[in-house]
Amino acid sequence: MTDSLDSLRDQIDALDQQLQTLLNRRAELAHAVADVKRREDSNPVFYRPEREAQVLQRIKERNQGPIDGEAMARLFREVMSICLALEQPMRVAFLGPEGTFTQQAAIKHFGHAVESVPLGAIDEVFREVEAGAAHYGVVPVENSTEGMVSHTLDTFMSSSLKICGEVELRIHHHLLAGPHTRRDKVTRVYSHQQTLAQCRQWLDAHLPTVERIPVSSNAEAARRLRDEWNALAIAGDMAAELYGLERVQSNIEDRPDNTTRFLVIGRQDTPPSGRDKTSMLVTGKNRPGLLSDMLLPFREQGVNLTRLESRPSRTANWSYVFFIDCEGHKEDPLLKSVLEKLEGDGNTIRILGSYPKAVL
């Protein structure tokens, strides 16, 4: 015999009660962890990215369903976010305004229990964290369609901040209309320049005569529709919701796997989590074969590179710095010997951070 609706709901109520008790018990333990951290360190660090990555990874690995492993990890992401907020309320600065993909990335990484603080420019985010006015910052670093965000890389050259995490976000762009938009009279479409580039083919095919106007962010594009009647905007879910806009067409990005990678910046070093990446800045004296010599130690030790960019050094014309991302933690023996070899060859290395690979 199958259970009646009432009986099933009684069972759900009983389980909810147990879950609630367990969650509060978990929060008490996090509180106790915070006391230990305070006792052991006069300048305690409450947020532990390596531990969070391990917890989330284990949840995904042991998950049996029917709840999907990613969804389960997202639930626990929120639980840990609330526990961390009990230890210490966190301020996370991001490239604003409200409703940007960077805010979405910040919430994906830290959960909803943090206070997210919108700032107007990437270097303002760095400054806010350097000054201690925010605990962490989140900035975009590369997009799978449009490539690197050069401003972020350049800002690292003059900053002492450390990378303590990465976030990957699938980017979906929607064509949006405002409350006053007259859809038969549209003459322009607003969005950030990168977004317009990511939707170029769709716009060529569907809105070839509509003028494309780049603005400072997708959220700003969405905001402009509040008082315009002959414009559309392209932005993501968060901006659409924030400004109460209607979707004319969903997912108009040219590549369905369009993904942006963001970095979490802070003032702390992150211990190994077991599944890490390291980002570094390498400079060497310009000579034939410099780059291939720099890459050789990685090959010799079997350390996998995940990204390589060069940027003008800004100290002399035609001299470059290399941004190298690889797998592993700077304390791993293999990576350690790569770094020693690079330094022995006369290169200057600045480790921007070793941090857990994105789990969610």
Ligand SMILES: O=C(O)C(=O)C[C@]1(C(=O)O)C=C[C@@H](O)C=C1
């Ligand atoms: O293990 C810790 O150090 C904790 O503070 C507990 C906890 C958690 O809720 O599991 C909370 C915050 C940290 O960022 C990592 C984990």
